[in-house]
Amino acid sequence: MLASIKDIIRREAKQFFQLKKSERLWHIPVLASVCTGLPLLVGYSLGRLDFGTLACMGGLVILYLPSTSLENRMLTLLVCAFGFIMSFAVGIAFSFNPYLSALVLGIYAFSVNWLTNYFRLSPPGNFFFVMIASMASCMPFDLLAIPTKVGLIALGTMGGFVFAMGYSLYIVRRYPDKMKDPGIRKRHYTNLTESIIIGLFIAISLLTGHIFRLDNPYWIPVSCLAIMQGLNVVQVGQRSFHRIVGTFIGMGFSWLLLQLNLSTLQICISIIVLQFIIEVLVVRHYALAVIFITPMTVFLIELSRGTAIDANRVIAARFLDIFIGSLIGVVGGWLLHNQKLHRKAERQLRKTRIAILRK
Template identity: 45%
Template sequence: MKFKHRLNTHVQAFVELKKTERLWHFPLLAGLCVGLCLWVGWLFDRPAYGNLSSIGALVILYFTQATLSKRMVHLCVCAFGFSISFALGYAFSFSHILSAIALGLIAFLSHLITSWFDVPPPRNFFFIMIGAVATSIPFHPEAIPLNVGLVSMGAMLSVLLALFYSVFVAKRVVEPKIKSRIKKKRYTELVASFIIGFAMFLGLMIGHWLELKSAYWIPLSALAILQGKDLFHAWQRNLHRIIGTFIGIGITWVMMLSTAPSGLELVFLIAGLQFIVEMLVVRNYGLAVIFITPLTIFLAENASGLHTNVNELMEARILDTVIGSLIGVLTGWFLHHEFLIAKLEKQLRSVEILLHRK
């Protein structure tokens, strides 16, 4: 009976659509931000430029229901964080070991800072994602200003569109009441940041060790699992991500073989997928993953014109997702293991006392 009840719980969680106050305006804005960057890249026959700027445009996902001044400051700071994450990841992409260390550092700082300032969802996710993507880009020292500039311009475009949206569409904004939170111990977030940073480092190193073309998919798959608020939600997100990814890969495989979208078609397809993902992600994560999979694949392969072997691409995504999900679940177990966290906190306190004595 217990197994049947758990199975029914997981099935219901996968198909249930939660109620949300998010209107269709915001998903449309998110799709527009990404789509405009890709469209400009297509217009000037520079799809790679459009890709990089569209990554920066994802800063729109940090749009908050706060007053106009707070919202714009928040978005500008996040845009700056995007640029720093990308610059740090790209600057060390010439070395597998250094790029993995850089990603671990990005993850450590992102989690620590977003936790300290209580940044709402998606919290640390896109800062780490941008750093991970940057580590996979072929390193050319002379291209650092250009690439960082493209990401920054995409981010600032989103900030500008968010300003217009706030002034002309979302005029009436009721700032949400801040819920009282249990204040964590002094070292809790520091320990959690270290664990997440090490998991990202390990995931990328495994990807490089397996000589995967897009090694960053492994740490990103792990990171997606870690967005769960407790161990049960981490397991649930793991299950939903694997099922959703398999379905999404099947849809992507059919789309790439049957229609082979390219050029302007691909721009509208990616923008449309971004709209669907933002409509679903706050309602049902599992269903959103079905569309996140083709979105990320089309976005990643856009610059190359989708010339990659479709079957090899699908096999690689499945392998990346399975390995990353396993790392994510294991890391989630560490993060939610109270005895282990308490022990690590005690070690940190001991180190601090020794340093003060010296």
């Protein structure tokens, strides 16, 4: 028993210091940096960085560009762009009540997960839809400002779509061997069970943040979902460990960057560079990517607020959010990959469906 535990620790320690191989082209990190950085620079030039940060979120839609035919690429990105807009609209529409917003976010996460699995959407799958909805649900409620904010998200997605179209026209001819088919569709009841679990834990995560009155409670469901996206129980544990360690190191890196007292333009450029590094690393080593995700989110918070932030407070709050979200995500991930629970849930769902049809 002791020997097996030592072997597991040795294997995990070895994997922690290894970079995974990836077939991802370097073009994607560049595109992601451009699509998120350009709105920031436009916002800076217009003196409205709050607008720039919102449009920046919409630009992340470029990460859903699949390696398929040109038609499928454009259709997928259009649907995902609509999903981004819908996610933000749903989140901010219910931000007037923290408890209602947690419930709505859970239901929305359930729906998004079911749809992304049903249509076999490639990674990052449901992640950014839920992330945007979560962030929007924690924004101050201002009914008159909602159309403007939703429009800014839409502008960001439009920019991403334009860049994706230009890139796709080139890439489908230059790299025809990179075209991939979508994966196997999950069974109906498996998809339904997983979606229920994800929706439940996303709601619990956001509710936890609101109950404890944390500064940025949306990072708890975001961290929870990031952990639950592991392919199995082992990977869920690995991602949790990587996220906590990466955040801890990233906090130190963030603190050092904040001591430089960078100008607003320098912060915008730093975000662009960090986005590129993150997209290069996230498919190779999750913990390394999280190290750079931490300062990028801190910078985005500073830009969105428009005022200098208390570095120590923001960094400490960020670590607490990640830690709580990771713990909740580990529990949710264990349930998500518990085959015995899945079989019981599927049997119960079938019985319920049959009982309803007989009435």
